[in-house]
Amino acid sequence: MDIAAHEAWFGQYVDRFLTGNAEHDGHIELKREHSLLVLGHARTIVAEAVAAGAMDVVSARAALLGALYHDMGRFPQYRRWRTFSDARSANHGLLGGRTLNEERPLRDEAPAVRRLAACAVVLHNRFAIPAGVSPRARQVTRVVRDADKLDIFRVLAAHMRPGGPRDEVVVLHLPEQEGQWTPAVLEAVRAGRLASYADMRCMNDFRILLCGWSFDLGFAASRRLLRESGRVEQLLAWLPSPEVAPQMAELRCRVLAALHDDRDAADCHPGFVEAPGNAGDAVDDSDAGEPVAP
Secondary structure, X not given: OOOHXXXXXXXXXXHOXXXXXXXXXXXXXXXXXXXXHHHHHHHHHHHHHHHOOOOOHHHHHHHHHHHHHOOOOHHHHHHHHOOOOHHHOXXXXXXXXXXXXXXXXXXXXXXXXXXXXXXXXXXXXXXXXXXXXXXXXXXXXXXXXHXXXXXXXXXXXXXXXXXXXXXXXXXXXOOOOOOOOOXXXXXXXXXXXXXXXXXXXXXXXXXXXXXXXXXXXXXXXXXXXXXXXXXXXXXXXXXXXXXXXXXXHHHHHHHHHHHOOOOOOHHHOOOOOOOOOOHHHXXXXXXXXXXXXX
């Protein structure tokens, strides 16, 4: 599916945020590269969904555009606040939606494509997709959320090795505290739930939280890509060993089992009907904001 004109526009948009300052521009280039790699992951997920008859071409195009533009809000965010922490600045998903309205890169697309792509941009960093979102919009948003998470693992792996080089902006200014973790973060993931950014206090919390994303990948293709990357196993290896902290053994088993689930989530298909009491009913906006990408 050809979106080359959008890729060219996006490149010109990002160029406007370059200043000639190496540190500043390094963060801008990080987000440019991330956006394009998220698009690459979305292409893989969409291709398999279309081939299986689970996604139509309008939704597929919207998913690719949502992936390309999902972090448009990051560029004005960093220029103004010099951070990728939404808690220290503003919700970058909402900033992205506002930027889409102001810049109008989707103006020549069909109305349905515009609506679906914009929905994915605004919702990609929510703790959960809210109840009431249509099955089609939910499916498109799921693609973008999965593709985003897949590349965030790559970005963070370069900064999460204990004792290795790190960028404070990328790791959300969390301190390295050897052998420490926050019980609320660990218990959430051990229970098969997403942990909250608001509970994080140190780098091990961040590593545990990312491992928990294995439970939130909607497409089997996404879990396969993450499994093949080996990055979850890498994060698990950087946590306290099970010999020192027995709780980590159960964490490892739960996370790796989720990673080998070869089924798509129910809401990744257009026939999905929201059930009463769905987890999306309890969306905590304080958790909005993926670490470096969402």
